[in-house]
Amino acid sequence: MTTTDSPELKRSLWALDGVNFFLADVQAGLGPFLGVYLINKETWNPANIGLILTLGGAVGLLLNAPAGALIDATRHKRALLAGAAALTSFGTFIVTLKPTFAIVTAAQLLTGIAGVVLGPVIAAIALGMVGPKRYASQTGRMQAFNHAGNVMGSAVAGLAGYLISLKMGFWLASLFGIFVVLATMLIKSNLIDDDVARGLQPKDDGGDDKPSGFRMLLRNRPLLLLAAVVGLWQLANAAMLPITGQKLAVGNTGDGALYQAALIIVAQVVMIPMALLVSKRGDQWGRKPLMVAAFLVLPIRGVLFVLASNPGEVIAVQALDGIGAGLQGALFAIMVADLTRGSGRFNVAFGAATMVQGIGGTFSPALAGAIDQAFGYTTAMLSLTAIAIVALGLLVFTVPETRTPAQEPPETVDAESSPSPVG
Template identity: 40%
Template sequence: MSLYLGEEKQPSQQSLRALDYLNFFLANVQAGVGPFLATYLMASHHWNPADIGVAMSVMGIATLLAQTPCGALVDFVKEKRRLIVIAATAMGLSCTAITLFPNSFINIAQGINGVAAAIFPPAIAAITLGMVGQKWLAVRTGRNMVFNHAGKVAAAALTGIAGHFWGHEWFFYLVAISGGAGIVATLLIRKDDIDYLQARAVAPIKTPDKVIASSIRALLTDRHILVFAAIVTLFHFANAAMLPLAGQLVTQSDKTFASLGMAACVIAAQMVMIPVAALSGKSANSWGRKRLFLIGLTALTIRGLLYTLSDNPFFIVFVQFFDGIGQGIFGVVSVLVVADLTQGTGRYNLVLGGIGTAKSIGAALSNLVAGYIVHAWGFNTGFLVLSSIAASGFVVYYWFLPETKSFSDCPSPS
């Protein structure tokens, strides 16, 4: 039975299931090796926190530069599946190359991974909107994130076990393997199930030979879009460095627990993200986007404060439950806010790419600044600074951005 009853044109069940699998397998590809890179560099090559922060920032900076152009590219290209195939292939090859040239190639590989990572979010969001439409976007985005987080749980477990027993190089091999599976899932989505015009949120009046889209200048001067971009920057400035720092804290206290400790941190967060993402998708229309996002920012603030209380590995893993709340909400609600703000503009993926740029700015600053703060003043100071940034994001959202659900005609599913 179809998951999307009532639509004039329903996507096939094959395509819907393939979209599930795509989100599952790309979960281990989108962030490259992510926080496991910090563990790899510290445990295998004895890098210090400042140098690790620089290496991790390279991917963030590359994504920052590529995200908005990639969003525009996703709007322009009809064959969006091909973009995912190219990006997954590039990331798989670069991660494999890191194991062959561990010191000289890391920054180059991180740059390649950053550009590839800029493709995935707008491409998946566009395929989703093109398949199910605005009406079912909240529910389907929640489902996407459920499979994404489930994939991260499976990937973290496999990565932790493989890294512990077979070596840290397996962090990178598993990214390549997951990328290959993601390519297969992408090709199983039927091209005809994706409405090109719907996928870029054009106005309801469609002409066969022309796409009517808002000017880029109008979007760049939209106050609500700019405020939301600032909020996203603050969220990821606070969030991005927390897990890598937690991993370094675990590694510092017990190096034999490095791979399994980082895996436990990731799994704990992802296990919470699964139900939180599902709940966010189902309640975003009834509760509103703003209330959910403020809960996420509150969880992020509390998480940073809790890290300062103990360096016990089991306590650090417990604190990761708050990561699950914050990121579980962000992954769903941020996409919906962009859809609200761009409905009818024909620039959905461009703005989503722009918001991705804001996210990348925050993440790059987070890893870079936090790395140097920890190196100079210690872990507790770093976590306190990140927590205060999350609190400032709460203040900005509460006072300067209204509820955006009212901008959309999207009804709550019955």
């Protein structure tokens, strides 16, 4: 593995930043904008939209761990990344052809399959390029570029939806998929250490070249607890933005697109400094205090959404999502890497933990959509808020700090002085 920032490594890391930036543009049309696109079309209502948004995530629930095992084993990570990005781009495009249930379902299935690969393979490439000591810093940097891309993508989709047609926003988002593929090709494959990318210790630090058995995942109690509480957090969080955007969009798709863009952009702008905070201070302050802050703002946001009485107030409240999702998004992969260091099973563990997280995110729109349809927006939002409070309590009392002591290198921390990841 390259251990210094040679010009070649710098160029490849910038290309990886480009992947994160443009991939966010591709994905900007999915989810919330899809709900805005469908809400005023015949046969589509909050319950149906919640169901269709659930399908995209459901397809990946059984594929996350196998995809992680594939990423651990393959030496063609760039090809996987480019292929998944192209599939996402295609799925974003076909949803605009004719928004029937069959076509929208097919699009959600395609993007769901691609989404299973995208997060873990980007994380693996980054780990393989910079190693475990710099992984937290690199992850924060990549998340900052991802949020910046979301700002641009949401602005493009929102303005296109208001000035031209929401379809144009989807088409432009699909076009950005080509840029993702081009940026991926600029990453030098020889700079990716495939052993380090799967979570093995670097050989120059005395690491073992054989991965642990799969049973280590089931015996790693902190990893299981982390996945469970983040899954609950996603169950509470994932539907808050879509149902709020749909509430603002009812009766006016054009203004709804602008409102949805504003809701996304205000959060993503705040997420950029949050991701950089993780990059700069995650090793010094620890992971858990920052994760607790991420969980704390979610129930506050839910209550304030209920109290907000006009679009301006709703958009201001959405800034809190920038704190919560900005911190949680950067910290999750870092904490999984902490808890699997040296095992050689990082991507399997990340895939399995992402599966649990995805269960929450997948069922959140369906749950909130059904409650919204039956009892109204306020009841749906308060239900999500209650789930967020439960997740916060479990995080505080059950999940340990995963950072190794700052005064010692992660690879040489004595087993008696560092918390064991295996319970």
